[in-house]
Amino acid sequence: MKRTDRPRRMLTDWTASSGVAGEGLAALLVGLDDLGPEAYHLATLGYEVLVLGPGEDQAHVHHVDVAPADLPEAWHTRFALVVTFDVEAVPHLSPCLADGGLLVTVGDADAWPGPDALGPGLTEVVVEQGPDPEDPMTQRFRAVVARLAP
Numbered sequence: 001m002k003r004t005d006r007p008r009r010m011l012t013d014w015t016a017s018s019g020v021a022g023e024g025l026a027a028l029l030v031g032l033d034d035l036g037p038e039a040y041h042l043a044t045l046g047y048e049v050l051v052l053g054p055g056e057d058q059a060h061v062h063h064v065d066v067a068p069a070d071l072p073e074a075w076h077t078r079f080a081l082v083v084t085f086d087v088e089a090v091p092h093l094s095p096c097l098a099d100g101g102l103l104v105t106v107g108d109a110d111a112w113p114g115p116d117a118l119g120p121g122l123t124e125v126v127v128e129q130g131p132d133p134e135d136p137m138t139q140r141f142r143a144v145v146a147r148l149a150p
Contacts, residue, residue: 006037007041008085008106009133010133011041011083014104014142015042015045020102021045021046022047022048025047026049026050026078026079027042027080027082028081028093028096029050030053030086030093031084032086035085038083039051039061043058047060050064052066052068068086068093071093071095071096075096077098078096078098080100083106084106086107090105090113090117094119094145097122098147099147099149099150100147101146101147102125104142104144112127122145123146124144124145125144125145128141128142128143
């Protein structure tokens with residue numbers, strides 16, 4: 001995905017259309033490059049954002065240099081929102097999703113592993129595929145998954 005100083009539209013279009021609000025809730029953000037614009041966007045929605053990887057901390061945005069495969073067990077079921085641009089990280093991130101929480105994954109159109117790779121307790125809400133709004137020649141998917149409360 002092309003990087004700019006703006007958050008990716010695959011995320012901002014979803015947050016606008018879904019009406020998510022994170023006042024007082026925790027969000028986990030994972031990707032393969034600088035996620036500063038995306039982290040700031042989630043913080044403006046009220047989330048306390050934890051970004052995996054190096055970066056500059058700011059109000060309501062904190063960076064932790066840890067790999068998705070090495071997440072501490074204390075983070076399990078902690079996050080109301082998990083957003084990743086790294087499809088391979090999904091199996092490591094899904095345990096971090098709180099009951100009633102949402103996992104949003106954005107990646108290349110053919111990379112979504114499907115519901116069988118999600119792990120127990122997770123349900124696909126919607127999987128959309130189409131041109132990247134910022135690069136129409138590139139096909140992307142956006143999958144939203146929920147951990148339904150028991």
